[in-house]
Amino acid sequence: MSQVREFEGTVDELKTLFSDRAASGETMVLNLGPQHPSTHGVLRLMLELDGEEVVRCLPDIGFLHTGIEKNMEAKTYLKALVMTDRMDYLNPLGNNLTYCLAVEKLCGIEVPDRAQVIRVLCAELQRISSHLVWLGTSAMDLNASSILIYCFRDRERLLDIFELVGGQRMMSSYIRPGGVWRDLPDEFVPAVEAFLEYLPAKLADYERLLTRNPIFLRRTVDIGIIAADQAMARGMTGSSLRGSGVNYDVRRAMPYCGYEHYDFDVPLEEGCDVYARYRVRMSEFQQSMRIIRQALSMLQPGPFMTDDHRFAPPPRSDLGRSMEAVIRHFKYWTEGFSAPEGEVYIATESPRGELGCYLVGDGGAQPARVHFRTPSFHNLQSLPYMAEGYLVADLVAMIGSIDIVLGDVDR
Amino acid sequence: MNHIETTIADVHTNYPNAIQQRISFRGDTTLVVAVTALLEICQLLRHDPALDYSFLVDLAAVDYHPQQPRFGVSYLLHSLKQNARLRLRVMLSQQDPRLPSVSGVWPAAEWPEREAFDLMGIEFADHPDLRRILMPADWEGHPLRKDYPLGYEEVQFSFNWKEIDRRKDYAQE
Amino acid sequence: MVAMGAEQKLGNLGIVTTSLEKLVNWGRTGAMWPMLFGLACCAIEMIATQAASYDVSRFGMELMRASPRQSDLMIVAGRVSHKMAPVLRRLYDQMPEPKWVLAMGDCASCSGVFNNYALVQGVDEIVPVDVYVAGCPPRPEALIDGILKLHEKVRGESIGRWA
Numbered sequence: 001m002s003q004v005r006e007f008e009g010t011v012d013e014l015k016t017l018f019s020d021r022a023a024s025g026e027t028m029v030l031n032l033g034p035q036h037p038s039t040h041g042v043l044r045l046m047l048e049l050d051g052e053e054v055v056r057c058l059p060d061i062g063f064l065h066t067g068i069e070k071n072m073e074a075k076t077y078l079k080a081l082v083m084t085d086r087m088d089y090l091n092p093l094g095n096n097l098t099y100c101l102a103v104e105k106l107c108g109i110e111v112p113d114r115a116q117v118i119r120v121l122c123a124e125l126q127r128i129s130s131h132l133v134w135l136g137t138s139a140m141d142l143n144a145s146s147i148l149i150y151c152f153r154d155r156e157r158l159l160d161i162f163e164l165v166g167g168q169r170m171m172s173s174y175i176r177p178g179g180v181w182r183d184l185p186d187e188f189v190p191a192v193e194a195f196l197e198y199l200p201a202k203l204a205d206y207e208r209l210l211t212r213n214p215i216f217l218r219r220t221v222d223i224g225i226i227a228a229d230q231a232m233a234r235g236m237t238g239s240s241l242r243g244s245g246v247n248y249d250v251r252r253a254m255p256y257c258g259y260e261h262y263d264f265d266v267p268l269e270e271g272c273d274v275y276a277r278y279r280v281r282m283s284e285f286q287q288s289m290r291i292i293r294q295a296l297s298m299l300q301p302g303p304f305m306t307d308d309h310r311f312a313p314p315p316r317s318d319l320g321r322s323m324e325a326v327i328r329h330f331k332y333w334t335e336g337f338s339a340p341e342g343e344v345y346i347a348t349e350s351p352r353g354e355l356g357c358y359l360v361g362d363g364g365a366q367p368a369r370v371h372f373r374t375p376s377f378h379n380l381q382s383l384p385y386m387a388e389g390y391l392v393a394d395l396v397a398m399i400g401s402i403d404i405v406l407g408d409v410d411r
Numbered sequence: 412m413n414h415i416e417t418t419i420a421d422v423h424t425n426y427p428n429a430i431q432q433r434i435s436f437r438g439d440t441t442l443v444v445a446v447t448a449l450l451e452i453c454q455l456l457r458h459d460p461a462l463d464y465s466f467l468v469d470l471a472a473v474d475y476h477p478q479q480p481r482f483g484v485s486y487l488l489h490s491l492k493q494n495a496r497l498r499l500r501v502m503l504s505q506q507d508p509r510l511p512s513v514s515g516v517w518p519a520a521e522w523p524e525r526e527a528f529d530l531m532g533i534e535f536a537d538h539p540d541l542r543r544i545l546m547p548a549d550w551e552g553h554p555l556r557k558d559y560p561l562g563y564e565e566v567q568f569s570f571n572w573k574e575i576d577r578r579k580d581y582a583q584e
Numbered sequence: 585m586v587a588m589g590a591e592q593k594l595g596n597l598g599i600v601t602t603s604l605e606k607l608v609n610w611g612r613t614g615a616m617w618p619m620l621f622g623l624a625c626c627a628i629e630m631i632a633t634q635a636a637s638y639d640v641s642r643f644g645m646e647l648m649r650a651s652p653r654q655s656d657l658m659i660v661a662g663r664v665s666h667k668m669a670p671v672l673r674r675l676y677d678q679m680p681e682p683k684w685v686l687a688m689g690d691c692a693s694c695s696g697v698f699n700n701y702a703l704v705q706g707v708d709e710i711v712p713v714d715v716y717v718a719g720c721p722p723r724p725e726a727l728i729d730g731i732l733k734l735h736e737k738v739r740g741e742s743i744g745r746w747a
Contacts, residue, residue, distance in 0.1 A: 033671070034671050035675060037620055041622075041623070042668060061544060061545065062544060062546060062547070063623075063665060063667050064623060064624055064662075064663065064665060064668070065545040065546065065665050065667065066663055067554065067698065067700040067701055067702035069530075069555060070554055070559075070561060070701070071698060071699075071700045074563075083698070086624070086625055086697065089624060090628065105437050106437070133628065149635050149636050152631065152635035152636065153637055156632070156635075156637045159632075169629075170625060170628070170629070171625065171720060171721065232466055232491070233465070233519060234518050234519050235466070235467060235517070235519025235520075253494055254496075342437070343436070343439075343485075344437055344439060345439060345487060345496075345498070347468075354468065356468065356469060356487075358485070360473055368475075369471075369473045371471040371473075373468060373469040377522060377523075378519060381519065381521060406624070407624050407625065410665075546667070547666060559701075561699075562699075562700045562702070563700065564695075564705045566699070579709070580709060581708050581712070582708060582709055582710050582712050583712070
């Protein structure tokens with residue numbers, strides 16, 4: 001109990017941030033607290049309400065701050081990978097990928113082709129899984145609660161595939177610097193193909209339930225409008241930005257993992273409202289499935305890990321025969337490898353937006369500074385701007401539409 | 412790459428003494444500029460229609476302890492039309508970690524600057540609302556600095572389980 | 585209230601109090617409603633446990649209540665930072681008796697992978713925990729196993745522990 005600090009719940013220091021109407025009592029300050037079913041995690045919003053209408057909205061974040069960036073400085077490059085899974089917990093393989101790309105850029109590691117294709121497969125399957133959670137939770141916030149159960153049922157199939165490949169449903173740390181952890185098992189390709197046959201019919205069902213539903217349209221059209229220039233000025237990226245008509249997708253602008261070889265469209269909508277973002281994400285399902293089909297056809301037999309001896313562990317089959325392999329194995333897993341001095345930045349397109357990793361190396365075996373440019377942190381900045389003038393119920397729809405994950409916001 | 416060269420040439424023409432260093436590493440270009448010229452350079456990059464760096468991607472603070480100058484703040488800028496990325500870095504000393512805020516140029520800088528203040532202790536002048544964002548409001552210290560301890564707690568293995576159990580304060584009802 | 589009055593009146597009538605214990609404990613395990621306290625990644629697995637494939641409402645947890653006043657069980661699913669700790673304690677205090685706490689996952693049990701300044705090293709420093717479920721995140725089957733162990737523990741509770 002000695003660890004518990006007093007909860008600072010006073011508004012005194014925040015008097016400058018609320019309008020004068022709050023000080024005089026004309027408007028009410030309401031706390032949409034950290035524990036709330038609709039905030040998608042531990043987000044605290046301090047709302048200044050005039051009746052039911054939001055006059056001002058102040059997000060208070062940091063309830064899930066985990067100190068990941070500082071903790072990664074205390075570990076070797078490889079051991080720090082485990083922490084990245086837990087940042088944006090709906091996209092763990094995507095976080096792994098971003099960090100591994102940064103390490104590979106810093107150290108100058110070449111990744112073999114098969115590993116690139118496997119990485120694309122993982123990233124796109126992860127995107128589908130994350131969008132299923134988004135659809136389930138944001139539809140449930142608008143009271144279409146059966147969609148949550150349907151989406152989680154479909155997600156179970158994807159989690160089975162991730163378990164097949166990485167050993168664990170979430171947080172598998174499957175993507176490692178230099179390639180991937182192990183080769184794909186034989187059951188992988190049939191499982192993915194079965195999933196790709198199963199999903200389109202389900203998505204058509206959800207579209208039939210929502211897309212032209214008059215209640216859904218009343219709750220989402222013309223709600224949470226943010227124009228393209230305002231969105232860009234506030235650092236918004238991803239599907240939320242594409243819902244305002246800005247054609248910016250990291251997979252097209254700065255391709256990684258061979259995305260330039262895949263044929264896919266970037267969905268754009270001009271509506272700038274919650275409904276437009278919904279439409280963008282529903283189209284992204286189709287595009288992800290398209291990319292996965294192409295990737296499956298591009299899978300060729302080959303190595304799954306780089307053969308650069310400084311950065312890859314020796315294959316386990318060598319450990320019984322060669323003393324050098326044993327020594328290398330020992331040094332790799334205890335000391336790790338050292339990276340050159342310098343700073344790099346690499347970005348990937350996570351289901352939420354541009355996820356970037358800024359890595360500073362100092363020549364040692366531990367990163368000097370790792371900073372993640374997380375999309376939810378920047379997207380949440382635009383919520384106060386979006387929410388002014390709308391009702392509290394609309395605010396809930398808006399939070400669902402910008403698709404934040406609090407692990408991503410607070411790190 | 413061409414646009415980057417144009418950009419650097421423009422900055423050099425307008426603010427000749429501001430560029431302290433130019434680094435090109437693994438395809439990324441970094442310009443280290445002086446703190447005094449930072450705000451004007453940012454305004455030039457943002458508002459000049461030929462350069463058009465309308466997107467502030469990231470703002471990160473780095474602690475280079477024990478090297479001097481100790482702190483670096485790097486701004487990653489992106490031009491959507493030209494599809495070009497440029498990094499600006501300013502170096503700050505330990506005694507005076509203050510610099511102007513760019514939230515007037517890019518509103519996207521508001522929260523990242525608050526985070527840099529919270530975790531690194533770097534102060535931004537003219538920021539609309541500079542207070543702690545990730546740590547509790549009454550926290551002391553700036554966690555991401557190199558001289559701030561990690562807060563590592565001794566791990567309970569079987570050989571020291573009883574000893575740690577005795578002094579760990581569990582919650583009462 | 586009935587229980588305390590019964591204990592005082594019946595005193596040492598062993599078999600009656602034992603049957604009463606069994607009845608009340610069975611009632612408590614039959615419909616133990618958890619509070620929605622999903623913090624981080626474990627919350628997603630908790631929602632998956634509540635969803636159709638690993639349906640936990642067959643064990644009585646039909647609904648997750650957002651309000652602490654209407655729930656019996658607090659499943660702390662996720663990492664607890666120092667900023668969140670007073671909120672957690674306040675919500676625990678707002679739950680009416682009888683209440684139980686299940687620490688789901690490594691971060692709630694012992695702060696898991698994150699041994700640093702930002703997290704409370706195990707939620708048992710804030711609230712008394714009844715069952716710990718290990719895993720990062722624990723599989724839905726593991727969470728159900730933890731819930732069943734909690735049910736066993738509740739069934740073994742004696743009349744002296746109540747209220």
